[in-house]
Amino acid sequence: MKSLPEHPHWDHLRQQAKELLRDLRTAHPEAMQRLQEFAPQLAGAPRIALHDAQHILAREYGFATWTELKSEVAARMVARADLEMQRLAFAGWAIGRGFNRARPKDAALLWARAGTSLRQDPWLACAAGDLATVQAKLAEPGWGNAPGGPLNAPPLVMASHSALLHHPDHESGIRAVVEAL
DSSP: OOOOOSSOOHHHHHHHHHHHHHHHHTTOHHHHHHHHHHOGGGTTOSOOOHHHHHHHHHHHTTOSSHHHHHHHHHHHHHHHSOHHHHHHHHHHHHHOBTTBOOOHHHHHHHHHHOOHHHHTOHHHHHHHTOHHHHHHHHTSTTGGGOOBTTTTBOHHHHHHTOGGGGSTTTHHHHHHHHHHO
């Protein structure tokens, strides 16, 4: 099984998938062996599509799906970013923003790997269900109604609009945060 580089680049992975697709369509022996090992159900398929090559590549790296591989690459990229970028990414993935849908799995992964700097943001703690951080901030008069954080939203909005409410690791914490607010 391949392992992702420490700093994977998304364009490189996409290029690998395209090259694998080309090799599969020309029945290159190494590509056919990869197909047999990671997607035997596709052997003998009349046509191999890009999503099939992406699936094989994801499986080679130890992920069940291309989407899971993409999430891991995104999480690693954000982890290398500065704190403000991490805050924006977490808020966007937890709540969604504009035309971008929430990505609760990515938000949960980022929160799980986050350093203390990210976890100390009380507005993000509302979206993640970190009751201890929220309770500490509630000791400050007026904070419970004050907009702030990367989305400039009040704490209750961050908690009640969090897509992490449906994530098993965060659901009870978010409910507790809403009750505390």
